[in-house]
Amino acid sequence: MAEPVLIVDRLKAYYRTHAFGLDRDIRAVDDISLTVAPGEVYGIAGESSSGKTTLIKTIVGAIRPPLAVVGGSVRFRFGGEIRDIYALTPVQLQAIRWRHLSCILQGSMNVLNPVRRIRHSFQDFAFPHMGLKPAAFWEAVRAHLARLDLDPAVLDSYPHQLSGGMRQRTTIALATVCTPEFIVADEPTTALDVIVQRDVLTMLRDIQRRLGSSFLFVTHDMSVHATVSDRVGIVYAGRLVEEAETPTLFRGALHPYTQHLVASLPRIGDTTRRASLPGRPPSLADPPSGCRFHPRCPLAMEVCRETVPALVEAAPRHRVACFAVSGAPS
Amino acid sequence: MSLILDVDHVGKTFVQGGLLSRRQVEAVRDVSFSLDAERPEILSVVGESGSGKSTLAAMVLGRLVPTRGRILFEGGDVAAIRSRAGRRAFMARVQPVLQNPFEAFNPLKRVDRYLFATAANFMAGDGRPTRAAIEERVDRALVEVGLTLAEVRGRFPHELSGGQLQRTAIARALIPDPRLLVADEPVSMVDASLRMAIVNLFGALRDRLGLSIIYITHDLATAYYISDRILIMRKGEVVERGPARAVLDNPQHPYSIALKQAVLTPDFG
Numbered sequence: 001m002a003e004p005v006l007i008v009d010r011l012k013a014y015y016r017t018h019a020f021g022l023d024r025d026i027r028a029v030d031d032i033s034l035t036v037a038p039g040e041v042y043g044i045a046g047e048s049s050s051g052k053t054t055l056i057k058t059i060v061g062a063i064r065p066p067l068a069v070v071g072g073s074v075r076f077r078f079g080g081e082i083r084d085i086y087a088l089t090p091v092q093l094q095a096i097r098w099r100h101l102s103c104i105l106q107g108s109m110n111v112l113n114p115v116r117r118i119r120h121s122f123q124d125f126a127f128p129h130m131g132l133k134p135a136a137f138w139e140a141v142r143a144h145l146a147r148l149d150l151d152p153a154v155l156d157s158y159p160h161q162l163s164g165g166m167r168q169r170t171t172i173a174l175a176t177v178c179t180p181e182f183i184v185a186d187e188p189t190t191a192l193d194v195i196v197q198r199d200v201l202t203m204l205r206d207i208q209r210r211l212g213s214s215f216l217f218v219t220h221d222m223s224v225h226a227t228v229s230d231r232v233g234i235v236y237a238g239r240l241v242e243e244a245e246t247p248t249l250f251r252g253a254l255h256p257y258t259q260h261l262v263a264s265l266p267r268i269g270d271t272t273r274r275a276s277l278p279g280r281p282p283s284l285a286d287p288p289s290g291c292r293f294h295p296r297c298p299l300a301m302e303v304c305r306e307t308v309p310a311l312v313e314a315a316p317r318h319r320v321a322c323f324a325v326s327g328a329p330s
Numbered sequence: 331m332s333l334i335l336d337v338d339h340v341g342k343t344f345v346q347g348g349l350l351s352r353r354q355v356e357a358v359r360d361v362s363f364s365l366d367a368e369r370p371e372i373l374s375v376v377g378e379s380g381s382g383k384s385t386l387a388a389m390v391l392g393r394l395v396p397t398r399g400r401i402l403f404e405g406g407d408v409a410a411i412r413s414r415a416g417r418r419a420f421m422a423r424v425q426p427v428l429q430n431p432f433e434a435f436n437p438l439k440r441v442d443r444y445l446f447a448t449a450a451n452f453m454a455g456d457g458r459p460t461r462a463a464i465e466e467r468v469d470r471a472l473v474e475v476g477l478t479l480a481e482v483r484g485r486f487p488h489e490l491s492g493g494q495l496q497r498t499a500i501a502r503a504l505i506p507d508p509r510l511l512v513a514d515e516p517v518s519m520v521d522a523s524l525r526m527a528i529v530n531l532f533g534a535l536r537d538r539l540g541l542s543i544i545y546i547t548h549d550l551a552t553a554y555y556i557s558d559r560i561l562i563m564r565k566g567e568v569v570e571r572g573p574a575r576a577v578l579d580n581p582q583h584p585y586s587i588a589l590k591q592a593v594l595t596p597d598f599g
Contacts, residue, residue, distance in 0.1 A: 047521045047522075047523055047524070048492055048520070048521050048524075049491075163379075164379060192379075193378045193379045193548040194378070194548050194549070194550065194589060194592045194593060195378050195588065195589065195592045196378070196379070197592070197594075198592040198594070201594075220521040220522055221521075221522060221594075222522055222596055223551075223593075223594035223595065223596045224594060226594065226595070226596040226597070227594045250596060250597075260523065261522060261523065262596070264522060264523055264526045265522065265551070265596050266526070266529075266551035266552050266554065266555040267551060267554075267595065267596070267597070268550060268551055268554045268578050268579075268590065268593060268595075269554075269578075269579060271554075271555065271575065273530075274526045274530070274555065275526075276523060276524070276526045276527035276530055277523045277527075280491045280493065280494065281491055
């Protein structure tokens with residue numbers, strides 16, 4: 001197997017707040033390790049407030065207080081050279097961003113400046129990184145838009161003149177114009193309706209194949225993962241609880257939380273009753289002891305209340321953190 | 331046969347622009363459907379963004395006046411309600427559930443205040459209600475959605491999870507004992523596991539309380555799962571209608587077929 005592009009090793013990132021003499025840690029990312037291979041789409045799934053967005057913030061090095069990295073490392077391999085994202089100076093980080101590492105975010109309206117034409121967004125984001133003369137730069141941008149079946153006339157539009165789907169496609173064009181090796185996408189299709197969502201996903205998958213980039217694809221929607229992701233990691237309360245190749249995960253999930261996520265998906269043509277998970281998502285400020293899923297878990301045992309299960313390989317390329325699968329430690 | 335809601339050839343046209351550059355947009359065109367009082371059901375209205383789903387909902391709720399046709403609720407024209415008392419009586423019978431529970435509640439106000447205010451409002455008809463009577467009513471509505479007043483009392487919106495907040499929003503809608511709920515994309519902002527909890531709750535409310543629900547969504551899979559009838563809308567027009575399962579199992583209109591094909595299926599060989 002090829003050397004991974006991204007290595008996240010025992011990453012811990014907490015929101016640290018000090019108020020009224022009280023220190024509080026919100027453990028949004030707690031001991032997560034994962035790797036992403038070249039050309040792979042790695043999906044991250046989990047419910048709201050499970051720490052998905054914090055995880056990708058720490059991976060791209062966008063860390064602002066109160067968020068703090070408490071332990072672990074994030075390393076990228078760009079052009080055979082390993083870069084530890086926390087060891088870089090801001091200038092070096094700036095040089096990597098967009099050229100090698102870019103982002104597609106959820107609200108396309110928040111990415112594009114609403115009072116300036118889209119051409120300015122391209123100029124601001126991409127021009128400094130391309131190292132081209134202005135004429136050649138616009139030539140490259142136009143060619144890129146044409147490849148994505150976007151009319152170059154969007155450059156002269158304001159964001160509000162475009163429909164939601166067009167805007168999201170424009171932000172995808174913006175994120176991919178420098179042909180980065182690694183692209184992080186945070187819920188890129190959540191705000192879109194079904195038909196537009198399908199178009200945007202097809203376009204993403206297509207561009208990923210063409211550029212050969214790696215993707216880190218975050219969404220709570222399991223059916224989106226089924227369509228785009230090669231491998232999926234399930235995050236629950238800041239921890240990775242299961243990771244496997246997508247077909248394996250949908251056919252033979254081992255962790256009770258993943259099994260519930262897959263079983264609760266409604267399908268057209270199937271009217272069997274879907275149960276919803278009892279209880280509420282845990283608070284990250286005061287997570288349950290032991291396995292964080294145990295208060296809602298149908299298989300919870302005594303050991304789950306006390307000990308945190310480690311993420312172990314249950315089968316080749318299939319890791320799971322559950323005592324019901326790996327057996328309780330003696 | 332008595333009808334709870336009768337939407338009769340309704341249309342809505344919006345006029346954009348000024349005197350010289352006037353442009354008309356037909357958001358809803360000649361839509362008709364009715365809900366039977368004896369047979370409570372969940373009616374799904376599906377379609378892409380801009381298909382007129384939300385405009386239709388706003389007209390049923392009496393927030394917009396139809397340009398053409400009329401909407402009869404329990405025999406009375408919704409657009410003809412003028413008096414404050416008439417408006418209040420109508421609102422007690424038809425209640426909305428909004429898309430994003432985090433935006434439906436003021437973050438600086440305790441959630442229970444909305445519940446108490448709603449209860450006090452709709453109980454005012456029988457003299458000044460006592461505190462105990464209000465709390466009893468609020469608690470009853472919360473129990474219907476699987477919560478209790480003890481869990482919600484004194485909480486701010488950020489202290490409740492998204493699912494609890496959406497349930498609270500539904501409980502608030504249940505306080506005046508409505509006959510009809512109009513839910514505009516109630517699950518598009520919540521994640522997958524909560525989505526089923528909310529949709530199951532709608533099914534339970536229909537079966538237990540005999541509520542009719544207009545469920546507006548672009549999620550065909552949950553529409554298939556829960557609803558009895560379905561209307562598929564495109565550019566303001568109903569292109570296909572019928573029993574939800576029959577329509578989605580075997581769609582006829584090209585647009586319905588395209589919609590069904592766009593649904594991502596989580597199936598592997």
